[in-house]
Amino acid sequence: MNNENVVALPHSTNYQPEQALRAALEFCRDDNLTDVMVVGYNANGELVVLSSKMSRADGLFMLRMAEDWVLGKAE
Helix, strand or coil: CCCCCCCCCCCCCCCCHHHHHHHHHHHHHHHCCCCCEEEEECCCCCEEEEECCCCHHHHHHHHHHHHHHHCCCCC
């Protein structure tokens, strides 16, 4: 897993889930992502986490990097 850079997908406050996933898929095709995690809520309001082949520790690390990005700490 490449842990050196955080790259933001195009963001939108009004994307529907399918639109966000299609944008991510295009990003994946263009940049050849090696690891992916999808976090969302299902219709019952339950948390759903899907990921490519990674350990829970790697998933947590990815989430922590995402947290840094959200807080403006990522380079």
